[in-house]
Each structure stands twice: as structure tokens, then as C-alpha cells.
Amino acid sequence: MKKLKWLEENFEGVILVIFLTLLTTLVTLQIIMRYLFHSPFSWSEELCRMLLVWSGFFSIGYCARKGSTIRLDTVLTMLPPLAQRILLNFTTIFMVGLLMYLFAGAFRLVMDTASDGSMLPGLQIPQYWLYAVPMAGLALGAVRFAQVLILTRFFRDAGTKGASE
Numbered sequence: 001m002k003k004l005k006w007l008e009e010n011f012e013g014v015i016l017v018i019f020l021t022l023l024t025t026l027v028t029l030q031i032i033m034r035y036l037f038h039s040p041f042s043w044s045e046e047l048c049r050m051l052l053v054w055s056g057f058f059s060i061g062y063c064a065r066k067g068s069t070i071r072l073d074t075v076l077t078m079l080p081p082l083a084q085r086i087l088l089n090f091t092t093i094f095m096v097g098l099l100m101y102l103f104a105g106a107f108r109l110v111m112d113t114a115s116d117g118s119m120l121p122g123l124q125i126p127q128y129w130l131y132a133v134p135m136a137g138l139a140l141g142a143v144r145f146a147q148v149l150i151l152t153r154f155f156r157d158a159g160t161k162g163a164s165e
Helices: 002-035 044-066 073-078 081-116 128-153
Strands: none
Touching (some): 002 044, 044 128, 081 128
């Protein structure tokens, strides 16, 4: 049970560390291969672009979980506590809806791309992989925002503690 709780709390962070470590390593290797050995990898730039995009999509869930999303705190702090709570609930519900809508579009894109059988030229893997990971990031983001809504917004005592507790 402890491992499951740890995974629930740290899943996105671990994935992001893996993606960014791979990205940094690949860029460094590409520089070494290009400038020292004059023989660059043909696939590393394509994979680096994918890892960067994937990191961006997985960070949605991470930021939601840690409560570090972009918002205008200046406007929020001017409102009375009840209005703050209503606005935070509304924006969180809106984010869940938006991410679910984007997930549906990403799902259609993955299905369309998978049906045509195209491959990425450098990596020689199916092109739908390029879109499947962001789709998973959107789904995870929607789940994380829903968790924040349930765990911190609807319970008075948890509302002031933050999403990560």
C-alpha cells in the first residue's frame, strides 16, 4: 500500500525526471557526436523534440498535483474567502472539462494516425506514439485536477492545506 501511495504522489515527477534526463543525455551525446566525431545520430533530434513535448504534457498533472498552476493571485486575494473558493472551484472544474475535451481530440488524432500506419522517419516507430503520450498527459492532468477539486476544494479543513497534502 505504501508503494501505491508513493506512486500516486510521485508518478508525474518520476516520469518528468526520466524524460528530462534522457533529453539532456541525448543532447549532450548529439553534440559530442556531431562536433568531435563528425557523425551525428540521425534519430536523436526527433526523440529530443518528442521528449520535450511529452514533458510539457506530463507537467500538467504534476503542476495540478502540486498546486502550482498559473493563476492571477492578485485578483484572487482581493476577493472575500467565499468568492475565492467559488472562483477556485469554477476554474478547477473548467480545467477538468478543458482537459477532457482536449483528450477526446487527442484520442481521435491517435486513432486516425494509427490507422494510416505512418512511421517517424528518424526513429522508425509508429507516428501515433508521438500523440499517444500527450493524450495520456491530458488524461492524467484531468484526473489530477479532479483530485484537487475533490480533496481540497470540497472539504473545508483541507481547502487551506494545498493540493499536495
